[in-house]
């Protein structure tokens with residue numbers, strides 16, 4: 001069953017951006033930047049075939065994991081939000097269901113370097129902690145994807161793992177990977193007081 005994000009009051013607005021769940025109507029706009037040169041370099045799947053992209057995009061289970069980021073009505077990026085169970089001992093496993101999420105991000109190259117990815121990622125943490133009431137959020141990338149882990153650090157995430165040559169890149173071979181995390185109380189402590 002596709003994951004349920006109905007607890008959130010959509011769209012979620014940040015200073016300059018708006019974030020909402022992806023719909024089938026977002027196919028063209030997301031294809032435009034997902035197929036741009038270089039964008040797929042570090043992603044789980046790179047796309048240069050429109051038909052293959054559409055087939056994957058139309059999968060309802062996958063679509064439910066994607067949010068789109070809009071600026072003045074234009075889609076400038078997308079984000080991944082995968083709600084997960086935490087590891088738990090069997091006797092308490094029911095208390096560890098759907099309590100955390102893994103997040104990810106893409107900003108269209110013609111909109112990068114202007115703080116939009118940072119602002120959208122901060123909005124995404126708000127969605128996870130305030131909107132969904134999760135307790136922990138993680139993010140992962142290849143260690144060579146410096147733009148991505150710098151973003152994790154900018155939004156207050158902590159590097160929790162540096163894994164040596166544990167992730168296979170399609171052309172670069174076995175590479176190092178990093179995992180970051182932030183807890184709900186750590187995120188709350190960073191929020192400005194009204």
Ligand SMILES: CC(C)(COP(=O)(O)OP(=O)(O)OC[C@H]1O[C@@H](n2cnc3c(N)ncnc32)[C@H](O)[C@@H]1OP(=O)(O)O)[C@@H](O)C(=O)NCCC(=O)NCCS
Pocket residue numbers: 038039040042043104105106107108111112113114115116117118119140141142145147148150151
């Ligand atoms: C990872 C990615 C989302 C980062 O996006 P970005 O556009 O570089 O991010 P931002 O604009 O928020 O930040 C970039 C820089 O601009 C700076 N910046 C400029 N204006 C800013 C503002 N108004 N507010 C905050 N930061 C600003 C940031 O401080 C940052 O500086 P740094 O490079 O010295 O750290 C982007 O590189 C991308 O889409 N990559 C391809 C897909 C990908 O690899 N995704 C991750 C897979 S794990």
